[in-house]
Amino acid sequence: MIYDIIVVGGSIAGLHFATLMKMQGRKVLVLEAKAHIERKICGEYLCPKGVHLLQKRKSDHLLKDFEPIFGMKLVSGRGRLVESYFPETEQKNYGVSVNRKILEERMLAHYLSYNGEISMGKQVTSIDTSMDIVKVVAGEREYRGRFIVGADGRMSRVAKFFGVDTNQKTKRVAIHSYVSPKKTLDRLGQMHLFEDGAYIGVNPIDVQESNISLVCDSELLKGKRDPRDILNEYIQKSEDLRGQFGELPQETHVWTVFPIQSEVKCVASKKFALIGDAGGFVDPLTGEGMYNAFLTAEILAESILENGRAFDLSDASSKYIKLKKMQTDEKRRLNIFFQWFIRRPILVESLAILLSWSQRRANSFIGIIGNVYRPLEGLTKMIL
Numbered sequence: 001m002i003y004d005i006i007v008v009g010g011s012i013a014g015l016h017f018a019t020l021m022k023m024q025g026r027k028v029l030v031l032e033a034k035a036h037i038e039r040k041i042c043g044e045y046l047c048p049k050g051v052h053l054l055q056k057r058k059s060d061h062l063l064k065d066f067e068p069i070f071g072m073k074l075v076s077g078r079g080r081l082v083e084s085y086f087p088e089t090e091q092k093n094y095g096v097s098v099n100r101k102i103l104e105e106r107m108l109a110h111y112l113s114y115n116g117e118i119s120m121g122k123q124v125t126s127i128d129t130s131m132d133i134v135k136v137v138a139g140e141r142e143y144r145g146r147f148i149v150g151a152d153g154r155m156s157r158v159a160k161f162f163g164v165d166t167n168q169k170t171k172r173v174a175i176h177s178y179v180s181p182k183k184t185l186d187r188l189g190q191m192h193l194f195e196d197g198a199y200i201g202v203n204p205i206d207v208q209e210s211n212i213s214l215v216c217d218s219e220l221l222k223g224k225r226d227p228r229d230i231l232n233e234y235i236q237k238s239e240d241l242r243g244q245f246g247e248l249p250q251e252t253h254v255w256t257v258f259p260i261q262s263e264v265k266c267v268a269s270k271k272f273a274l275i276g277d278a279g280g281f282v283d284p285l286t287g288e289g290m291y292n293a294f295l296t297a298e299i300l301a302e303s304i305l306e307n308g309r310a311f312d313l314s315d316a317s318s319k320y321i322k323l324k325k326m327q328t329d330e331k332r333r334l335n336i337f338f339q340w341f342i343r344r345p346i347l348v349e350s351l352a353i354l355l356s357w358s359q360r361r362a363n364s365f366i367g368i369i370g371n372v373y374r375p376l377e378g379l380t381k382m383i384l
Ligand SMILES: Cc1cc2nc3c(=O)[nH]c(=O)nc-3n(C[C@H](O)[C@H](O)[C@H](O)COP(=O)(O)OP(=O)(O)OC[C@H]3O[C@@H](n4cnc5c(N)ncnc54)[C@H](O)[C@@H]3O)c2cc1C
Pocket: 008, 009, 010, 011, 012, 013, 014, 031, 032, 033, 034, 040, 041, 042, 043, 044, 045, 046, 047, 122, 123, 124, 125, 151, 152, 153, 154, 157, 174, 175, 176, 213, 257, 260, 275, 276, 277, 278, 281, 284, 287, 288, 289, 290, 291, 293
């Protein structure tokens, strides 16, 4: 059997893309390294534009019973609080707190409902493109296809195989945990910025569990320091976080993730395309990796489907490169700017003051973060 497309990675980007292809009757195979779906390390906040994208696809059953997020609480290094709400537009003005395991289980069931094929529990270890057909080895088996889609995350083996330059130079590390809040939290995401450029994102999954991620300098882990102690230290530094979570219990489990950035120079070529994190990821500050995974899957699917049943997908690849640039570059550049900005406490404080003066301005700002507005559109609304 020769598949039209072999997708490496069966997470958000891979499953969404494969489902879109299967819906149009394409022969697709997904190869996923993990034998079972696990709850991935992620802040689990899906931005309003992500909710909108799934609703437009009539796939909102994937989000059933997940709690809404109506806006963001921002706290500056000096403790200045700004509460903001996603602005009303024709698109949904709320994000969602997902549970990644449940979301991906639903996505897999959705894919399978279209007779989607997947092999789980075997990592892709080699790709042979020396002939017209691409040969992919996962475990003991070899699969054949005409085109490969890398949806295999920040450390993409597909990108490596095709010699794509992925710059992962970052000194930042994420320390992640699930904790019980001491009180019921508002249905707002939270971003707490510290004066050394570190930040903590909090997502109130439900009344019992908050998802919490600290992003800080990896130097802090030197000397084999316990990441739990580092997370605890930052929580105790903030009066607001201390009030919500107190001291983390000794048994709190934490996960450490590195690298949390990947700049990808080329996202597609004659025989492959990279989607989701495999196609580039800029630090989880604005919490839009999942949206980006859905979006890039959609853009690639559109590029391929518009190409008809062509055997050679190089035109679809060129189209994907162009569309991806058009739809994601402005925000990606802004996110890189934010990385620079949050390391400047005076600028952060000034922005917090500016936002706290006007609710409309704060809402416009958070509209940019949640992709309700495109960056320029949101900035204009903030100024006028
Ligand atoms: C600390 C942290 C917090 C975050 N918070 C948020 C947030 O709040 N909101 C948000 O939207 N995003 C957040 N993100 C980003 C988000 O998690 C990612 O952008 C998202 O998971 C990308 O999905 P993906 O499908 O591209 O890749 P992944 O979710 O990384 O999935 C890749 C899949 O490929 C499989 N795979 C890898 N290699 C192989 C191989 N060789 N063969 C077969 N399979 C393979 C893996 O097993 C995995 O299932 C956060 C990230 C971090 C690190």
